Amino acid sequence: MTNAEVKYGLAGVLADDTAISKVMPEINSLTYRGYKVQDLATQCRFEEVAYLIWNGELPNKAQLGAFNAAEKAERGISKDLLSVMEKFNKKAHPMDTLRTAVSFLGQEDDTTEDSSPEGLMEKSIRMYARIPEIVAADFRLRNGKAPIPTTKDLAFSENFFHMCFGEVPAPEIIKCFDISMTLYAEHSFNASTFTARTIASSTSDIYSAVTGAIGSLKGPLHGGANEAVMHMLKEVGSPEAAREWMLDALATKKKIMGFGHRVYRSGDSRVPTMTEAYKKMVDVIGTVEAKNYWEMSRILDETMVAEKGIYPNLDFPAGPAYYLMGFEIPMFTPIFVVSRITGWTAHVMEQLANNKLIRPLSNYNGAAQRDVVALGER
Numbered sequence: 138m139t140n141a142e143v144k145y146g147l148a149g150v151l152a153d154d155t156a157i158s159k160v161m162p163e164i165n166s167l168t169y170r171g172y173k174v175q176d177l178a179t180q181c182r183f184e185e186v187a188y189l190i191w192n193g194e195l196p197n198k199a200q201l202g203a204f205n206a207a208e209k210a211e212r213g214i215s216k217d218l219l220s221v222m223e224k225f226n227k228k229a230h231p232m233d234t235l236r237t238a239v240s241f242l243g244q245e246d247d248t249t250e251d252s253s254p255e256g257l258m259e260k261s262i263r264m265y266a267r268i269p270e271i272v273a274a275d276f277r278l279r280n281g282k283a284p285i286p287t288t289k290d291l292a293f294s295e296n297f298f299h300m301c302f303g304e305v306p307a308p309e310i311i312k313c314f315d316i317s318m319t320l321y322a323e324h325s326f327n328a329s330t331f332t333a334r335t336i337a338s339s340t341s342d343i344y345s346a347v348t349g350a351i352g353s354l355k356g357p358l359h360g361g362a363n364e365a366v367m368h369m370l371k372e373v374g375s376p377e378a379a380r381e382w383m384l385d386a387l388a389t390k391k392k393i394m395g396f397g398h399r400v401y402r403s404g405d406s407r408v409p410t411m412t413e414a415y416k417k418m419v420d421v422i423g424t425v426e427a428k429n430y431w432e433m434s435r436i437l438d439e440t441m442v443a444e445k446g447i448y449p450n451l452d453f454p455a456g457p458a459y460y461l462m463g464f465e466i467p468m469f470t471p472i473f474v475v476s477r478i479t480g481w482t483a484h485v486m487e488q489l490a491n492n493k494l495i496r497p498l499s500n501y502n503g504a505a506q507r508d509v510v511a512l513g514e515r
């Protein structure tokens with residue numbers, strides 16, 4: 138293989154087939170199982186989308202009822218996990234504690250090695266039901282507060298707010314959160330999903346695949362960008378400073394978090410829907426702080442597009458939206474996991490249904506072959 142044939146970062150390389158989602162950068166579109174993500178985000182609850190991603194079809198009322206009952210039956214993390222979480226380093230990043238907690242779920246499950254289609258679905262629903270509680274409990278523990286147990290009386294998004302804050306916010310805020318869940322759920326062979334598929338391809342277990350995917354998503358070039366966007370907005374400080382801040386950052390060749398994408402070159406298909414939900418929420422909150430973050434976002438977006446022709450990705454509106462919902466910044470990427478667990482596990486199931494070990498080639502560019510010199514003679 139010559140250097141010219143190597144696709145660095147696997148850019149543009151077709152790695153496998155998938156029937157889960159289709160990213161269409163040429164028309165700025167994304168579909169899950171054939172449905173436009175914009176329609177799913179605005180017309181369905183996240184639970185319906187999770188069912189669709191795993192089962193290939195939208196549920197009818199009876200199917201949705203049974204699915205939600207199965208999820209609720211899996212809610213509730215063990216006392217053992219909670220007591221391990223109590224010992225976690227309070228300064229650790231929540232993605233590190235989440236990664237460790239999901240790994241713990243794998244070691245406490247006696248069926249971890251069961252990779253039958255039914256076994257994989259059961260474990261996927263288990264992680265979908267328990268990850269929100271892990272994220273919420275970790276948030277409360279690091280703030281010196283007792284975790285709030287999950288309740289079976291609330292829907293998925295409402296239950297997450299309840300476990301974090303002990304209350305359910307206004308419907309507009311729940312709607313914005315639910316939309317973000319749908320938009321974050323699945324995006325073909327992104328880095329974390331490909332990590333999950335690679336781990337699954339050695340016929341390892343699904344918890345290991347998800348643990349690895351969490352590690353991949355944490356990076357600021359991937360899911361960690363939603364946190365980085367909020368740190369950037371805080372550094373910018375005010376709408377008045379936004380344009381100058383961006384021009385300075387571009388002049389000093391800074392990487393602007395929340396902008397650019399490996400696949401979309403003229404805009405991320407999910408951004409308009411998330412931006413609209415963020416704006417609606419800002420109007421409902423109505424505070425000066427909320428309006429300022431909205432204005433800053435708008436000006437940074439406008440300036441980046443005008444100066445560089447680089448568009449925002451989903452992390453750009455999602456970061457400040459989560460902040461205004463009351464979440465601490467280091468929770469943003471774990472919240473991405475609360476959603477992406479659906480896509481990752483669907484890909485693990487798809488990989489294992491027609492498995493081939495993922496093992497690409499490398500172009501060696503190191504030292505030429507040489508002889509070992511005895512230790513005493515080196």
Ligand SMILES: CC(=O)SCCNC(=O)CCNC(=O)[C@H](O)C(C)(C)COP(=O)(O)OP(=O)(O)OC[C@H]1O[C@@H](n2cnc3c(N)ncnc32)[C@H](O)[C@@H]1OP(=O)(O)O
Binds near residue numbers: 358398400
């Ligand atoms: C949910 C998600 O994971 S979405 C992605 C979230 N990540 C971010 O927001 C981090 C910021 N963005 C980036 O780092 C990149 O755009 C990535 C990693 C997302 C995509 O990277 P790649 O496909 O490798 O594109 P690459 O980095 O080569 O960029 C192409 C050109 O655009 C520039 N560019 C791309 N993104 C940015 C950015 N955010 N800020 C400034 N310049 C940028 C690059 O400097 C490069 O310019 P050059 O050709 O003059 O060197």
Ligand SMILES: O=C([O-])CC(=O)C(=O)O
Binds near residue numbers: 321323326328
């Ligand atoms: O597709 C990608 O490379 C990153 C992304 O937007 C996602 O995972 O949602």
